[in-house]
Amino acid sequence: MQPADNASWYLTPPRIIPPLDPNFRPAVAAHRTFQAEVARSGKGVPLVIAVEADNDAVSSYHTVVFSEKDKRFTSNFPYVERIVKFLLWQRGGWRVAVGGPKAIGQHIQTIYSPTGARAFDVDLMNTVYDKPFVVEITTSKGVPPDNSTAKQLGRHLNGCRIGFDLGASDRKVAAVIDGKSVFSEEVVWDPKGHADPQYHFDEINAALKKAASYLPRVDAIGGSSAGIYVNNSVRVASLFRGVPKHLFEQRVRGLFQELRKAWADIPFEVINDGEVTALAGSMSLDVNRVLGIAMGSSLAGGYVDKDGNLPGWLDELAFAPVDYNPTAPVDEWSGDTGCGSQYFSQVAVNRLAGKAGIPLHEEKTLAERLKDVQALMDNGDPRARAIFETIGVYFGYTVAHYADFYDMAHLLMLGRVTSGLGGDVVLSMANRVLQQEFPEVAARVRLAVPDEASRRVGQAIAAASLPALKK
Incomplete structure (x- = not known):
């Protein structure tokens, strides 16, 4: 998204600057600045966004926006658009209900249309759910009620x-x-x-x-x-x-x-690998409310809820926006800016290597280039360290953002980008950001990097445990 001028005022710089990206504008900081100003106005109005996916599953997100009488009313447009984008890729949906001021819903209808700026998202949701994508305008009280269709998949070890x-x-x-x-x-x-x-x-x-x-x-x-x-x-x-x-x-x-x-x-179940990763983590740690994040060729996610179930959400966090800088890197598939895959993946390491002054061989794959950067890290190269410090700062702010959308107590970091000394730096910097900027999140969300060998076995057992046996 290229935020309009009416968005620039709330794009707050982070207190901890990523070494290789001084223009990073974390989504969480923008949201908190925006909400503080709405509260200060004393005239905020409720806005509810509900997304409907398969099997009548509905989940909603509640926020407060400027009233139509406020001169900053149009600032609501980019703010709400980014939330809709996040919800679509976090939870998934073919129907979006925007409950609040009518003009905001009309803006979302325009953006999320086959000819709008988010035509990619519309087309993909059409494909996923086999239904025409629709945005409906209603009041905050007219939004359909939440309806969970969480599945008790997994944890079946018998047989x-x-x-x-x-x-x-x-x-x-x-x-x-x-x-x-x-x-x-x-x-x-x-x-x-x-x-x-x-x-x-x-x-x-x-x-x-x-x-x-x-x-x-x-x-x-x-x-x-x-x-x-x-x-x-x-x-x-x-x-x-x-x-x-x-x-x-x-x-x-x-x-x-x-x-x-x-x-x-025979019983046969297949689900997204991110969901199985989160399930494996939940099973091995014997805890619920787990978000699993895999930083590999792209960014993958999966979530286990408070009851140990899989909500059936998309958790395609590669497409969920995390940076509101208008000149943030563009995702080559969706054409949108500031989305997760550009920040937490081999793509991110490759992008930041150029900024760090590390020449990488173009004929090599991204996985091979990551290994080269990790080898430099092992040898104490400060340029390589700056890459992982930058990703760590990104991640600290993004974990705080995820915590506004997920009820989580544990966040598991996985994938090749998080392995070795570089992964240690990512974890350390992310924890530093959380402790200094978001102590309330640091107090309730534990970051962890599972042991690789046990995780691989755990992933296979978790996948095998998906189907219940026929009675």
Whole structure:
């Protein structure tokens, strides 16, 4: 988003400046400045945003905005637009209800339309939910009530199970008996480079058969994969980027239902890998209210609620805005600025390396460039340290922002960017920001980096635990 002039007044600089990004304007600081001014006006009016996803699931967000009589009324427009954007990628939805001053709802209708600035978001939500995206204008009391459809997926450890995880460069599979892994392996594959869905079917099925050979029987199969999955149906997934659209509709969308049939219709569940990461963390730590964040090729997220359930939200935080600087980096896919993938991923490390004066080889992949930066970090290079300090400052402010949208007590940091000494610096700087700027968040949210070896086993067991056995 390119905020209008009516937004610039509340774009507050952080007290702790990221070493390589002095123009960073954290979303959380902007929101707090905005809310303080609304309170000071003494004439704030309530505004409620509700998003509706599949199965009549509705969740809402409550805030207060300037009244129509206030000269800063138009400042509400960019403020509310960024919240709508965050909610769509955090919770997901095909219907947005804006309950408050009519002009704000009209602005959101214009922006979130097939010809508006957020046409990408509209199109993607259409694809995810198979329904035309709509913005409805109502009053703060006319917004539909919350309706949770959280699922009790996972934590089923009984029986002989297979768990799998499909990544962009490798696929993992595990055989699990009563919660104990008896076999696991990682195999390199290239899903994006194949246009024929038969390749994907055969590769996944081969992994399942290999794991099954270590079990006396197979009672259930659970899996995780990057992308958006609704009721075991593939809606959006980069793994299948190479498949033409007509073949995607014919074969990929129902790929996991097809696999389930190939396995005699035993219980079979597939969900987003971020959700399984959060579930694995919740199971291993024996706690709920967990947000899992994976900083890898992009940014992935997953959330376990206070009851230990998966709310069924998107948690696609790669697209959720965290920086309101109008000249923030642009996401190449959505065309929007300041979104999470540019701040917490290999993309972020690559972007900041240029600012740090580290020449990276263009012929190398982003993963290889990350390894080069991490090697410099291990050798005490101050330029590499500045990269991870910058990401750490970003993250501290972003955790405080996430805490306004998630009821969380634990935040798990995962992914290649968080490994090694660089990850230690990210964690240290994030904690420093929280303690100095947001002590109330620091007091209630614990940041942690799980042990890598146990996490991999934990992820496989968590995936395998997704389906309940037939009674």
